[in-house]
Amino acid sequence: MGISESTPYYLTSAKHSSESILRNDKKEMAKKFILTVMILFLLISCNIFNKIEPSIINVNPLVKTEEIPIIFQYLYPIESNGKWGYINKFGEIKIRPIFAKAEEFKRNRAAVKIGDFWGFINPDGEIIIEPKFDEVLSFYSDFTKVRIKHVWMYIDADGEHLIGLEKFRDIDNFSEGLASASSINRENEGRGFIDQKGNVVIGFKFSETGSFQNGLTPVSVRERGFFYYNFLFRYFYINHNGKQAFPFDSYEFLPDFSDGLAAVPDYFFGKKSYGYINTNGQMVIKPQFDEAYSFSEGIATVRIDEQLYIIDKSGRIIAKSPSSEPVYFSEGIAVARSNGKFGYIDRAGKMVINPIFDFAGNFYGGIAQVKIGSKLGYINTKGDYIWLQSSDTRDS
Numbered sequence: 001m002g003i004s005e006s007t008p009y010y011l012t013s014a015k016h017s018s019e020s021i022l023r024n025d026k027k028e029m030a031k032k033f034i035l036t037v038m039i040l041f042l043l044i045s046c047n048i049f050n051k052i053e054p055s056i057i058n059v060n061p062l063v064k065t066e067e068i069p070i071i072f073q074y075l076y077p078i079e080s081n082g083k084w085g086y087i088n089k090f091g092e093i094k095i096r097p098i099f100a101k102a103e104e105f106k107r108n109r110a111a112v113k114i115g116d117f118w119g120f121i122n123p124d125g126e127i128i129i130e131p132k133f134d135e136v137l138s139f140y141s142d143f144t145k146v147r148i149k150h151v152w153m154y155i156d157a158d159g160e161h162l163i164g165l166e167k168f169r170d171i172d173n174f175s176e177g178l179a180s181a182s183s184i185n186r187e188n189e190g191r192g193f194i195d196q197k198g199n200v201v202i203g204f205k206f207s208e209t210g211s212f213q214n215g216l217t218p219v220s221v222r223e224r225g226f227f228y229y230n231f232l233f234r235y236f237y238i239n240h241n242g243k244q245a246f247p248f249d250s251y252e253f254l255p256d257f258s259d260g261l262a263a264v265p266d267y268f269f270g271k272k273s274y275g276y277i278n279t280n281g282q283m284v285i286k287p288q289f290d291e292a293y294s295f296s297e298g299i300a301t302v303r304i305d306e307q308l309y310i311i312d313k314s315g316r317i318i319a320k321s322p323s324s325e326p327v328y329f330s331e332g333i334a335v336a337r338s339n340g341k342f343g344y345i346d347r348a349g350k351m352v353i354n355p356i357f358d359f360a361g362n363f364y365g366g367i368a369q370v371k372i373g374s375k376l377g378y379i380n381t382k383g384d385y386i387w388l389q390s391s392d393t394r395d396s
Helices: 009-050
Strands: 076-080 083-087 093-099 101-106 109-114 117-121 127-133 143-148 151-156 179-183 191-194 200-206 217-224 231-238 244-250 261-268 271-278 283-289 300-304 307-311 317-320 333-338 341-345 351-357 367-372 375-380 385-388
Touching (some): 076 093, 076 101, 093 109, 109 127, 244 261, 283 300
Antiparallel strands (some): 076 083, 109 117, 117 127, 191 200, 231 244, 300 307, 333 341, 341 351, 367 375
């Protein structure tokens, strides 16, 4: 409907204004409606994806990536009727007893003897490295030491000969990527450290060397004593650069670090006692023990007078040790010797598996190897046998 000429200006202006407001309101409502729809769509989408569990995402299990960890299978060597094979933690035979001898698995490789020679198998029982060696060591690192006749050499997990290491002798096990070694051409030179490619990382200048743990290793150098003909060995800790890590040294042997601590001697008015330093060289457990041993899983054995105790990393005495020897924990349990027999204690120092064995190994994968006489068996953490060698079986 049009506007008559007689209509007052203020009414005409008001009518135009109200129509304009209505049009603007409709536009705003349309924008809000579209925005609401978009927000609802996003919320629904997010809700749907949030409900997807990670396990539902399809991943090809045959494709190995760096994010997928290596799963070590726990298998244990057994001897039956003069032949060796492997069982799992339930006592089930997984690799038939067909070998003349078999060692424990280390890094998914186990040394086995076929006829007169040693080779290596994987957890499926497949021969990965042909048996051609007269003597072998286990794979404690990415490669190991083997012998053919009088010649020792190094091989990797696929059996490839590592030529770069032949210019060294007396190579220790690798730890933190470095191994102590001596030069094969310089008989009078000391020991240093090499990497796995045979590069000399720390020069041959030490009389004795340890193994790198927690970034440090103990070493010693020969120094002249108070008299011209007298020599002493000074011990201290170095880092991966071969530099002394902190101003602490001793004229007595220093052990490797373990659990971030090392037992070291201290003298006060001629009386020797032991405490523990951390990787910064700070004495964190004051010298108070007549003897002190390495930590394992946060617990260490110490001796005060003639009594052994177990302590925690604060130095607090947990309990008297029922063992006549130092104990080292593995999976929360430690081998303990009492009255000439071996059993197991827990972290509170309580004997949880009675000392009835003539040999007892550490637990790994919840299973430990034990022997009574020459009879081999495997027990679980309750002390129950999962496998026991039959009485008509003899060790090879």
